[in-house]
Amino acid sequence: MSAGPLDDLGALRGWAASAQPVFICGQERSGTSALQLALARHPALFPVPHVFETFVFNEPRALLADPPRRMLQGYLGGPEGLAAMRERLAVLGGGDAAAVADEDLIRAFFAHAASCAYPGRRPLEKTPSHVYSLPRVFALFPQARVLACVREPVEVVDSYRRRLRREQALGKAPGDWAWLDKTDQQLIAQFRRVDQALREAAVRAPGQVFQVPYAWLTADPAAALAALCDFIGEPFDPALLAPRPGRSVRIDERLGQPLGAPPTPEPTTLTEAVAATLRRETWGLSRRWRVAGPLHPDTHAEAPAPAR
Known part of the structure; x- marks a missing residue:
């Protein structure tokens, strides 16, 4: 009888080399949670x-x-x-x-x-900051498929601000919302780090990282999820579009709604001057982040340094 994956280190490493996990990462506040909950309803994946x-x-x-x-x-x-x-x-x-x-x-x-x-079931896991660990991801799981969520930077900053206000209004301890309390410049630096990580992944693992723009995912969820299922090698299942009720109490009110449900209209938290600065500082990555599909060096590799 062959060894199980946890019987010895050789069996464990062999299991990881042949496994085909699906990892969700990318920019925070860009739909990673909604995507994870949707894929967890697929009969082939971990029902996290x-x-x-x-x-x-x-x-x-x-x-x-x-x-x-x-x-x-x-x-x-x-x-x-x-x-x-x-x-x-x-x-x-x-x-x-x-x-x-x-x-x-x-x-x-x-x-x-x-x-x-x-x-x-097939492994499914979601942690946005794993985008910075993609070299380790592919070193340990060479057949992994990665879904990297991104979103227009202005929308991300607005989402951070709304969530921060909501957490503070609920009287939560600072430790619960400290990750949201970032300046505009800190968030711009974060956007650039995520973009750099994705451009490097396009070279390291061409075709194994699918960039998932938030606007693309939510505009036509059925078509988007069908494309993602095709990317990970699984048939599309309509169950992915049917969220379970009650999510709003535990996590976020949007997670208890269908992916394409229109948000409740709310005034922006950003002034026009702040929004203009964000657009100016992130125009290059914003343009890249609007493209849905597998990342490849010819379209997403790091741009060469300017001539001196």
Whole structure:
């Protein structure tokens, strides 16, 4: 009988090399959560029940930290799931889970999820900041398919501001909304980092990263999701368009609505001067981010440095 993916390091690495996970990343406030919840309804993918961001490619040692992170536990089905995974890590580490290398921690996390939390399903995971870890993603999972969500920068900044006001109005602690409290210049720098990461991914893994503009995804969700299913090699299923009620209470009111549902009209939080500055500072990446489809070097590679 062949070894299971968590029986030894050789089997684990072989499993990861042949696995075909689907990872969602990209710019925050660009539809990553809505896309993850939609794809989680596909019968071939992990039915992740909520928006759990694992950060596992960025911070693999968090898998061993105490107290454990709630989202890591939630992704694996609760405290018991995380405890069971740590037991397997201890075996892989010769009695000490901490002896397992970072890369194998990540492999084991998804192998355990595929074996125990979501058996018979294809890995699906969403963490926006994994866009900065795409070299590690493809080094560990060379057959991965990545969906990178992007959005017009002015809309992203406006979305940040609205969400920040909403979180503060609910009386949440600063630790819950600190990630939203960024200046315009900090967000512009973030946009450029995301754009740089995507241009580098176009060279490193041509055709394996599908850029998903928010406007494209929400204008015709059925057609967009059909194209994404084709990209990941799965048939389209109408269930992707039917969100479960009750999402608004836990996460965001938009997540309990169909992807293409028109937003409630609200005045912008940005002055025209701020919007004009954002457009001027991001015009190049904004133009690139309007294009839906797999990234390739000929259209998305890093532009050459100007001649001196």
